Amino acid sequence: MSIFNQAQTQRRKTNSDDNLIPLINIVFLLLIFFMIAGKIEQIQDAGLTLPENSQTKPAVAQPITLQLSKDNEIHLNNEVVNFEELPNALTQLLQEHPANIAVRADKQVTYQDLDKVLDTLRAAGFSTINLFTLTTEAS
Amino acid sequence: MSTLLLPQRRKQSISLTALIDVVFILLMFFMLTSSFTKFSALEMQSSLAASTASDSKPQLLRLALDGQLSSEQTTALTDSALTSDFDISMPTVLQPTPDTQVQVIVDALSRLKTLGFTQVTLGKSRPQANLAAGQQ
Numbered sequence: 498m499s500i501f502n503q504a505q506t507q508r509r510k511t512n513s514d515d516n517l518i519p520l521i522n523i524v525f526l527l528l529i530f531f532m533i534a535g536k537i538e539q540i541q542d543a544g545l546t547l548p549e550n551s552q553t554k555p556a557v558a559q560p561i562t563l564q565l566s567k568d569n570e571i572h573l574n575n576e577v578v579n580f581e582e583l584p585n586a587l588t589q590l591l592q593e594h595p596a597n598i599a600v601r602a603d604k605q606v607t608y609q610d611l612d613k614v615l616d617t618l619r620a621a622g623f624s625t626i627n628l629f630t631l632t633t634e635a636s
Numbered sequence: 637m638s639t640l641l642l643p644q645r646r647k648q649s650i651s652l653t654a655l656i657d658v659v660f661i662l663l664m665f666f667m668l669t670s671s672f673t674k675f676s677a678l679e680m681q682s683s684l685a686a687s688t689a690s691d692s693k694p695q696l697l698r699l700a701l702d703g704q705l706s707s708e709q710t711t712a713l714t715d716s717a718l719t720s721d722f723d724i725s726m727p728t729v730l731q732p733t734p735d736t737q738v739q740v741i742v743d744a745l746s747r748l749k750t751l752g753f754t755q756v757t758l759g760k761s762r763p764q765a766n767l768a769a770g771q772q
Contacts (some may be wrong), residue, residue: 550676555676604737606737
């Protein structure tokens with residue numbers, strides 16, 4: 498009697514596992530999709546809405562990132578920096594990294610404010626400034 | 637005793653539930669961390685680098701609030717006027733008005749890039765007062 502019971506429970510176990518195989522197939526497919534199609538990256542938009550652009554030249558991540566929000570708050574590599582402290586912070590970073598910088602400015606920022614930041618960057622000695630934009634489909 | 641137990645263990649199959657747990661955790665991780673937004677970058681040489689590349693005087697283009705480009709002579713330049721009146725291989729300085737939003741500047745920069753302008757930089761913002769005086 499006990500042998501019969503064991504066999505029955507074993508059969509039940511294998512049956513429940515068999516039912517799970519389609520689920521695992523789908524979950525594996527989803528996993529592979531997210532692994533291949535998605536890109537793992539640090540989310541560092543401090544409430545920014547980047548300007549849109551239909552150009553296809555992909556952005557290369559830069560060691561130094563400056564974010565300018567629409568309230569004119571400056572984040573240098575994810576740290577809040579006052580405009581007055583910016584030159585000092587930049588020269589410190591420039592000693593560690595090559596002379597390229599990524600600027601992520603909110604699309605509502607006016608040129609007046611962007612120009613001040615760009616001027617500071619030029620004065621600090623950055624040769625290339627990359628203005629980051631969101632890629633949209635070309636219309 | 638041990639010889640009796642060994643073949644019994646081999647017969648036991650690994651439960652798939654543990655595998656699903658791990659796969660689900662991996663799936664959650666990749667779903668939450670991956671992003672599908674694509675970024676592009678508009679490269680601008682700083683005035684420092686541009687001046688060393690060429691000694692010639694750069695050509696000036698003005699950008700109005702509504703995104704219209706104008707030169708010193710003509711306003712609202714069309715694409716054909718831009719390519720015929722300007723040398724696309726020469727350094728070009730884009731001067732937006734102070735209140736121009738970054739989106740408008742980006743649109744103008746990408747428009748110039750698609751027309752073939754290679755060395756475009758952003759210049760000092762043009763004061764509104766000067767523009768009014770120039771138009772009078």
